[in-house]
Amino acid sequence: MCLYFFILCICFVFNxxxxxSYRKTxxxxxxxxxxxxxxxxxxxxxxxxxxxxxxxxxxxxxxGGYFAVKVLHKQTVVMRKEQQHxxxxxxxxxKGVQHPFLVGLHYSFQTPNMLYFVVDYVNGGELxxxxxxxxxxxxxRAAFYAAEMALALGYLHSLDIVYRDLKPENILxxxxxxxxxxxxxxxxxxxxxxxxxxxxCGTPEYLAPEVLQGHMYSPAVDWWGLGCVLFEMLHGLPPFxxxxxxxxxxxxxxxxxxxxxxxSEVACSLLAGLLExxxxxxxxxxxxxxxxxxxxxxxxxxxxxxxxxKVPPPFIPNVRSPCDISYIDPEFTLQPVxxxxxxxxxxxxxxxxxxxFSYMNAT
Numbered sequence: 059m060c061l062y063f064f065i066l067c068i069c070f071v072f073n074x075x076x077x078x079s080y081r082k083t084x085x086x087x088x089x090x091x092x093x094x095x096x097x098x099x100x101x102x103x104x105x106x107x108x109x110x111x112x113x114x115x116x117x118x119x120x121x122g123g124y125f126a127v128k129v130l131h132k133q134t135v136v137m138r139k140e141q142q143h144x145x146x147x148x149x150x151x152x153k154g155v156q157h158p159f160l161v162g163l164h165y166s167f168q169t170p171n172m173l174y175f176v177v178d179y180v181n182g183g184e185l186x187x188x189x190x191x192x193x194x195x196x197x198x199r200a201a202f203y204a205a206e207m208a209l210a211l212g213y214l215h216s217l218d219i220v221y222r223d224l225k226p227e228n229i230l231x232x233x234x235x236x237x238x239x240x241x242x243x244x245x246x247x248x249x250x251x252x253x254x255x256x257x258x259c260g261t262p263e264y265l266a267p268e269v270l271q272g273h274m275y276s277p278a279v280d281w282w283g284l285g286c287v288l289f290e291m292l293h294g295l296p297p298f299x300x301x302x303x304x305x306x307x308x309x310x311x312x313x314x315x316x317x318x319x320x321x322s323e324v325a326c327s328l329l330a331g332l333l334e335x336x337x338x339x340x341x342x343x344x345x346x347x348x349x350x351x352x353x354x355x356x357x358x359x360x361x362x363x364x365x366x367x368k369v370p371p372p373f374i375p376n377v378r379s380p381c382d383i384s385y386i387d388p389e390f391t392l393q394p395v396x397x398x399x400x401x402x403x404x405x406x407x408x409x410x411x412x413x414x415f416s417y418m419n420a421t
Contacts, residue, residue: 094167094418096174096399099127104393105386108241110134111172114395115179115381124381125164128175129399132412135173141412143243144173148415150242151177153217155419158367159210161230161240166417172399173412180238182231182375183385185287189226193294197325198358199372200291203229204284205359206237211280212347220246224283225264226290233380235371262303263296267311267335281342281350285332292325293318297333311335328355 099116106113110130117124135144154160165176185203189195195203207229214221223244230238266282268275289297297316298309315333317326331341331353342349351361363369375385383391 094165094416096169096172099125099176101127101395101399102381103383103386104390104395105383106390110138110140112393112396112399113390114399115383116176117381124179125176126161126179127399128177130173130175132168132171132173140243144412145415146245146247147242148175148417149247150214150219150245151175152417153214153219154239154242157210157213158365159206159237159239160213161238162419163417164419166415168412168415173415177240178238179380180230180232180240181377181380181382181385182233182235184227185229185231185237185291186226187385187387188231188373189290189294195291196372197292197322200288201355201359202369202372203237203291204288205356205361205364207239207284207287208347208350209361209365210237210239211284212350214245215277215280215346218248220277221280221283222246223261223264224280224287225261226287229287231371231373231375231385233375233377233382234367235374236367262306263299265307265310268337270307270310276337276343277346278337278340278343281332281340285329288332289329292321292329297329322355324353324355324357328353 098120099118101114101116103115104112105115105126106128108128108130111128111134113126113128115124116127130144135141148163148166151161151163151166155162161178161180163175163177165174167174167176207224211221211224221239221242221244223241224239228239228241230240232238264283264286266275266279269279286296298306298313300306300309315330317329321329328341328350334340337343341353350356351359360369377384
């Protein structure tokens with residue numbers, strides 16, 4: 059009798075729990091994203107290029123919807139010892155889902171040779187694209203963009219994340235005209251306001267002087283970066299720009315800040331505060347974004363309404379559909395979609411070289 063009862067119990071466990079386990083994991087993000095593969099998407103256009111691969115406009119075949127898919131070559135990432143930056147980018151993209159002015163992650167998955175980030179497709183064009191066309195912006199338009207950028211940076215800082223690469227190429231406009239920060243590969247996690255870093259990284263035109271000098275630096279490097287972008291929006295070029303990198307670095311370290319006539323007094327004050335070489339005196343160093351929010355340049359900004367996207371943008375991109383590419387540089391869109399992106403032979407034998415990389419947004 060006992061043996062009979064024991065056999066019944068074994069049968070119950072093996073017949074019931076596998077079904078329960080399958081149903082449970084089948085609805086979990088880890089299960090679905092592990093099964094996700096390149097051929098789940100139609101790849102329509104090349105829309106960008108990076109150090110390790112390309113960015114493509116893609117449509118999910120079953121669920122629909124348009125996404126930007128960033129594809130990285132594992133071999134190149136490993137050769138350049140950038141594995142940690144890739145995992146940090148994934149981590150920050152996950153946090154971006156919760157903020158209106160950050161590009162967010164929908165899926166990430168891998169094949170034996172490639173890594174895939176599937177993120178928001180933002181088709182209003184890079185700020186760089188619009189600056190090239192218009193040379194500079196009126197102060198009201200520059201203030202709107204700077205305020206949305208500040209909210210994004212302040213949010214990252216509240217999570218102890220430093221962005222470290224603010225520049226017009228990394229600032230996108232969505233179809234409604236709101237800002238979206240993208241490209242989180244140079245972010246540094248675990249740095250609270252007042253904390254320090256020493257890694258030399260960033261884009262030459264926007265490097266803070268303390269980074270150039272190899273000194274320890276703080277999250278205030280992002281406020282220097284915001285000052286550079288704001289200056290560029292008002293003047294048409296970064297503040298210390300030169301065709302010679304040596305000369306430009308010398309200017310960043312020592313040249314006086316030259317502001318053109320016609321810039322308002324409050325704009326000059328904000329730029330001087332953000333582009334202050336002495337970190338202890340830089341605007342945002344002690345109380346982070348709160349110091350910017352209190353500045354007279356942003357007096358007309360209702361910060362709560364801005365965060366809720368209730369403030370009408372000063373410019374609305376003329377996009378006709380969710381897959382419109384009219385604001386994407388033809389340098390990218392005219393390139394053929396690489397066959398290797400959708401190579402079906404890659405889909406077998408998935409290897410977790412980058413452990414914990416795979417993800418699916420359940421919403």
